[in-house]
Amino acid sequence: MRVDLHCHTTASDGGLDPAALCQRAVAQGVELLAITDHDTVRGYREAAAWLSTQDLPLQLLPAAEYSCNWRNISVHIVGLGIDVEHPASLAAGLYFDSARRERAALIGAKLAKLGIEGALEGALALAGASQIGRPYFARYLVAQGVVRSEDEAFERYLGAGKVGDVRVLWPELATVVEWITAAGGVAVLAHPAKYRLTATRLRTLVADFAASGGAAIEVVVGRQPSDTTAFMAQLCRQHDLAASVGSDFHKPGHSWSELGKIDDLPKGCEPVWMRWSNLESKPHEV
Ligand code: AMP
Ligand code: MN
Ligand code: MN
Ligand code: MN
Numbered sequence: 639m640r641v642d643l644h645c646h647t648t649a650s651d652g653g654l655d656p657a658a659l660c661q662r663a664v665a666q667g668v669e670l671l672a673i674t675d676h677d678t679v680r681g682y683r684e685a686a687a688w689l690s691t692q693d694l695p696l697q698l699l700p701a702a703e704y705s706c707n708w709r710n711i712s713v714h715i716v717g718l719g720i721d722v723e724h725p726a727s728l729a730a731g732l733y734f735d736s737a738r739r740e741r742a743a744l745i746g747a748k749l750a751k752l753g754i755e756g757a758l759e760g761a762l763a764l765a766g767a768s769q770i771g772r773p774y775f776a777r778y779l780v781a782q783g784v785v786r787s788e789d790e791a792f793e794r795y796l797g798a799g800k801v802g803d804v805r806v807l808w809p810e811l812a813t814v815v816e817w818i819t820a821a822g823g824v825a826v827l828a829h830p831a832k833y834r835l836t837a838t839r840l841r842t843l844v845a846d847f848a849a850s851g852g853a854a855i856e857v858v859v860g861r862q863p864s865d866t867t868a869f870m871a872q873l874c875r876q877h878d879l880a881a882s883v884g885s886d887f888h889k890p891g892h893s894w895s896e897l898g899k900i901d902d903l904p905k906g907c908e909p910v911w912m913r914w915s916n917l918e919s920k921p922h923e924v
Contacts, residue, residue: 641911642898643672643699644716644828644856644884649681650703651773653889656685659897662890664694666898670911672701672718672884674828677734678769679722699914703828704730706814708843711798711833712805715814715847716856716882719914720823727821730814735769737807742770748801749775754784772796772803798834812850819851824910826882827855830873831866844873854880854910858901861894871904881907 646652647659654662656673659681663671675681679702686698700722704715720727746758760778762770776791785791796802809817818825827847830840844855857870858881874881887897903909 639669639911639915640667640898641670641883641909642666642668642885642887642900643670643701643718643826643882643911644674644703644859645671645887645897646675646703647673647681647685648768649673649678649684650675650769651771651888652681656681657688659887660685660689660692660694660696660698663897664696666896668898669695670697670699670914671897672699672716674701674703674716674884676703676769676771677705677738678702678731679720679727680769683722697914699911701823702730704734704814704818705808706811707805707808708811708846710805711835712803712808713811713833713843714828715811715818715852716826716828716884717814717818717821717823718826718854718882718910720818720821722821724821726817730817730821733809738770741804741807742775744804744806745772745775745796745802748804749795752795752801754779754782754795756782775802811847815847815850815852824854824880824913825850825852826910827852828884829856829859829886830870831859831862837869841873841876844877844879848877848879852879854882856884857881857907858883858903860885860896860899861901864901867901867904871907874907880910880912882910 647656673681682700701718749757761774764777765774776788779785779791815825883900887895
């Protein structure tokens with residue numbers, strides 16, 4: 639079964655709307671998909687509504703990628719199979735919608751202090767109905783000619799440790815795991831290799847995550863070096879965690895990130911999606 643349990647739509651910072659994303663997933667041969675927009679389930683909701691009008695061989699898991707704090711760094715936790723109507727999911731959605739607006743105002747104020755005017759309004763206008771986040775600030779900075787590329791915007795203004803890296807409003811890791819679990823979902827530590835932690839610190843993160851009730855980690859993110867995969871699989875075994883896989887697809891055109899283009903899970907890992915594999919009949923209703 640081809641599985642992709644991590645991707646984004648225009649509900650957050652992705653380039654395809656939920657229906658177009660589902661169509662691309664089917665074209666790529668994906669059979670089980672989780673749309674994991676940043677801090678919102680609107681991408682999932684729209685995709686599920688659209689899929690119910692189609693007859694496509696695609697099963698959709700309700701999901702989101704939540705932001706949180708762990709020891710002064712931002713960490714992402716994917717909630718898979720959450721009941722999106724559960725009070726914990728609804729409360730998380732409200733919390734993050736307002737936290738992201740407040741955070742955007744803080745980022746705008748910090749950029750204004752550096753003499754970059756109008757960033758909040760500009761980023762909000764570019765985001766439209768999408769969940770506001772740093773990528774929209776990056777696009778505004780490019781549009782204004784402050785930087786030449788979105789990468790440069792992150793390097794100079796928005797990336798880890800820069801002025802626009804505002805984390806104060808994120809909940810603690812344990813809180814996010816609790817929200818996901820309360821809503822009947824499985825908490826998955828997203829892209830562990832992306833935080834650029836030393837092996838020792840990554841082990842501590844995974845240990846804390848497991849102790850908080852985390853159930854799985856993303857062992858494979860798209861195409862990655864085999865030693866990374868081996869290390870993630872080892873962390874799974876050590877902490878008795880299941881394994882997830884995803885592309886973290888945002889938009890077409892990045893050859894290194896495509897829906898469903900994901901290395902195989904190493905033998906011995908427990909695929910997290912086995913929990914939902916008994917759900918069939920109507921393929922997209924989970
Ligand atoms: P936010 O959700 O507001 O914290 O923004 C984080 C998002 O910015 C990530 O999910 C990426 O899609 C995007 N991004 C692009 N380039 C970078 C970068 N160099 N560092 C961090 N995030 C980046
Ligand atoms: Mn993103
Ligand atoms: Mn992420
Ligand atoms: Mn992501």
